[in-house]
Amino acid sequence: MKFPFAITSLLIFGGFSATDVAPAAAVVLKDGTVLKGEFTLKDKTVLKGEVIRIQGESYVIEYQVTPSIKDLKTVAKADIVKIVTAKPxxxxxxxxxxxxxxxxxxxxxxxxxxxxxxxxxxxxxxxxxxxxxxxxxxxxxxxxxxxxxxxxxxxxxxxxxxxxxxANAFDLDARVLQMKIRNAAKTGQWLTALRAFAEFDKDYQAAACYREVLPVVVGVLRTLRSQIDASLKTFDARMDKRTAELEAMAPADREASKRAIDGESAKLEKLYQLEKAASQAWVTPNVDHKQALEDDLALADSELQRLTGAAPAAGDAGKVFRHTWKVIHSDADAEEMEKSVANAEAAALPERYLKLLQEIAKTHATKSTDDDN
Structure with missing residues (x-):
């Protein structure tokens, strides 16, 4: 009886693991073709495997007999009618x-x-x-x-x-933040969405896209509030249960568990204090840190009341920014530039955008004066 190559090797040399024998690499031709894939022979036999060496006018093909067993076969190149090479x-x-x-x-x-x-x-x-x-x-x-x-x-x-x-910096920057809020909300990253909105709310209330994102933010607030409220309602019971479980443990196990719990509590408290020190409005909520939960719940209630109340007046400070930018880059006289910058100041643009417009207007005014002289 003829055994497949892999079985013959096992009978002669004994058992071995996959790490005991280095697998042969497939032959690569000069054009980069890897001789690995399906080989169709003249007798319609299909071998799935790879050429591990070339012997004159023949290929030595290592092919799969079964999903777990391989064998070797020497095939004349002339007997191969088609090779469908693998694309690694x-x-x-x-x-x-x-x-x-x-x-x-x-x-x-x-x-x-x-x-x-x-x-x-x-x-x-x-x-x-x-x-x-x-x-x-x-x-x-x-x-x-x-x-x-x-x-x-x-x-x-x-x-x-x-x-x-x-020329459109205000509007585009506002839309960058709006997209960040939407993407975070879509993927359930409530904290990321609300922190991005805090920045958006501070600088871009006068943007045309401000009102567009409010329904998304309100939805996030309601979801997060519900989750935090549920955690707070079960907080005391969960802490009591944990204490009872500790008391029921063997002394050595109890001490080890208590050290682990205390270590985790210390990390949560440190994070909370760091975020408060950094004036982070939305602190990281954790089911085991009551103060963080209470802070976020209070802020969620406050924000929901504010954002679901009277709708903010529709603004388009981006349009004002664009107009001012156009004027200060034109041949307008100093009076017209000054008037345009004043309109930008009245549009409640954030300081960094106003400063940019003011500096450009000043530069153009100075250049105009120099040209006149």
């Missing part, structure tokens, strides 16, 4: 393909992370089947990163150049 880079390309198109508002650093992943793929598979596609992604990412590094932004799937971004 195809699987590795799947996450690379998702790197482009890019989402809105990526930073230059985030672009670099994507570029590094594509570059690593091309280094690993320099002659692979997906080189053309990966190279195209690399070129697109490089172009977009260059735009972002120069001050541009990707918004609504379109790359906005630096000059256009600067």
């Amino acid at each position: 880079d195809a699987k590795a390309f799947e996450p690379i393909a998702k790197l482009s198109p890019t989402p809105d508002f990526l930073t230059a650093e985030e672009y670099q992370q994507r570029l590094s992943a594509v570059q690593a793929f091309l280094v690993k598979f320099p002659k692979g089947s997906m080189v053309k596609e990966a190279t195209a992604i690399l070129e697109t990412l490089s172009e977009e990163r260059a735009e972002v590094s120069a001050g541009g932004r990707k918004v609504g799937g379109l790359m906005i150049k630096a000059d256009e971004y600067r």
Whole structure:
């Protein structure tokens, strides 16, 4: 009886583990083709495996007899009618393909992370089947990163150049934060969403998109409030149960468990104090830290009352910013520029945007005076 190669080896040499024998690597031709895949012979036999060496006009193929057993077969090249080669880079390309198109508002650093992943793929598979596609992604990412590094932004799937971004900075910055709030809410990151809204609320109440995101924020507040309220209602009972469980333990186990609990409590308290010291309105809630839960519950109630009350007046400070930007970059006289900047000041633009407009207007006014002289 003829045994498959793997079984013959086992009978002669005894048992061995997979780590005892180094697997043979598939043969790679000069053009980069890996001789691994399906080999169809003239007699219609199909061998699934790989060529581990070439012997003159024959291939030595290691193929699967069963899912767990392999054997060797020497096959004349002339007896092979078709080879469907495996593409080892195809699987590795799947996450690379998702790197482009890019989402809105990526930073230059985030672009670099994507570029590094594509570059690593091309280094690993320099002659692979997906080189053309990966190279195209690399070129697109490089172009977009260059735009972002120069001050541009990707918004609504379109790359906005630096000059256009600067002329619309207030609106675009507001939409960046609005998108961050929406994305966090969509993925259940309630704390991230509310912290982003705290920043958005401080600087962009006069933005056209402010009212658009309020329903999302209110939904997050209600969800988080419900979760915190449930945790607080069971807090005392949970603490009593934990104490009773500790008392029922053997002394050594009780001491070990108590040390672990005390250590965790100390970490929670330290985090709470650090966030309060940093004036973080929304502290990190934890079911085992009562004060953090109570603080967030009180803030959630306050915010819900404020945001579900009288709707804030619709504003469009972005339009005012754009108009002022246009005026101070035009041939307008000093009086017209001063009037335009005054309108921007009345539109409740945040200080950093006002300062930018004021400095540009001052520079243009100075240049105009110098030209007149």
